[in-house]
Amino acid sequence: MRQGADPYCGPAPLPEDLASSWNFDPLLIAVFAGVAAACLMMSRERRIAALKSPVALAGWAVLLTAFISPLCALASALFSARVFHHVLLVALAAPLFALAFPPRATLRRVPVSGLVLIHAICMWVWHTPGPYAFALDSTAAYWMMEASLFLSAFLLWQAVLDRRNHAGATLAALLATVIQMGMLGALLTFAARPLFDHHMATTLPYGLTPLDDQQLAGLLMWVPASMTYLAAAALLAARMLETHPLPAQGGRPA
Numbered sequence: 178m179r180q181g182a183d184p185y186c187g188p189a190p191l192p193e194d195l196a197s198s199w200n201f202d203p204l205l206i207a208v209f210a211g212v213a214a215a216c217l218m219m220s221r222e223r224r225i226a227a228l229k230s231p232v233a234l235a236g237w238a239v240l241l242t243a244f245i246s247p248l249c250a251l252a253s254a255l256f257s258a259r260v261f262h263h264v265l266l267v268a269l270a271a272p273l274f275a276l277a278f279p280p281r282a283t284l285r286r287v288p289v290s291g292l293v294l295i296h297a298i299c300m301w302v303w304h305t306p307g308p309y310a311f312a313l314d315s316t317a318a319y320w321m322m323e324a325s326l327f328l329s330a331f332l333l334w335q336a337v338l339d340r341r342n343h344a345g346a347t348l349a350a351l352l353a354t355v356i357q358m359g360m361l362g363a364l365l366t367f368a369a370r371p372l373f374d375h376h377m378a379t380t381l382p383y384g385l386t387p388l389d390d391q392q393l394a395g396l397l398m399w400v401p402a403s404m405t406y407l408a409a410a411a412l413l414a415a416r417m418l419e420t421h422p423l424p425a426q427g428g429r430p431a
Contacts, residue, residue, distance in 0.1 A: 185319045189254035189379040190247075198250035205244060236273035239265050254379040257393040260304070264397055266323070267300070267330035268405040275334035289336040289350045296329040297357045304361060304398070306372045313375055337409060344417050351410040355403045362399025366392050 190198045242248060243265045251258040302308045303322045312322035333354070337347045371377065371387035380390040 185316050186249040186253045190250045191382050195247050195251060198247045200245050200249045230277050232273045233277035236270050236277065239270040255383060255390050256373050256376045257390050257397060260394040260397045263326055264402045266327045268402050271327060271330035272334040272405060275331055275338050280335040280339055289342055289346050292333040292336050293350045293353050296333045299325045299329045300358065301361055309373060310375060344413060348410055348413050351406050355406045358403050359399050362395045365395030365398060
């Protein structure tokens with residue numbers, strides 16, 4: 178794979194060509210249409226959740242932005258754009274769809290700690306140089322990366338948003354995810370040299386050196402990607418305090 182040539186999103190565009198670099202891949206459009214058609218054949222309750230609820234519609238909008246807008250092409254040029262693309266998948270689209278689609282009974286048997294581990298493995302594997310290069314070797318590998326990131330995040334969000342799960346375990350899962358994403362972001366931010374060969378020759382037209390681009394990617398992973406998980410953790414902690422308030426301090430002993 179030559180530098181800047183993405184198996185799916187195409188060659189890295191120049192800044193002046195970016196605005197017109199929309200992805201109208203017929204197969205992708207057909208997949209979205211097929212999913213919508215499948216949703217129409219669901220039960221009425223799940224059909225409304227999939228196609229009419231505000232959170233589901235917002236989730237579809239995020240996916241369309243990630244894969245059809247010029248962001249897809251920009252990810253061929255900038256590693257930071259690729260990370261932002263992945264942030265949209267795992268920290269925005271995944272929780273929106275998890276809100277629209279509560280987990281089925283069979284999935285509730287999977288411990289939330291296991292889902293945290295699976296999601297962490299996906300995040301770390303696909304954002305290290307070797308696997309990242311592999312993902313850009315073919316369209317199949319690219320979609321393996323995208324699907325595993327989204328699905329692992331979706332299943333984790335289903336678990337943490339399910340009020341039937343133990344609140345303490347859920348809070349620990351959210352905080353563990355924040356920590357591992359922060360560690361990955363810090364490693365990318367403070368690396369002494371650029372690590373991703375794919376972007377070595379594609380960042381300068383955008384005013385960034387490869388190292389600048391990688392540092393920006395690390396910051397995106399470190400801060401914005403963690404905010405949704407932190408917000409969920411804060412809301413859960415507040416709910417726990419409402420349910421089990423701290424005991425009032427007694428008066429001073431006589």
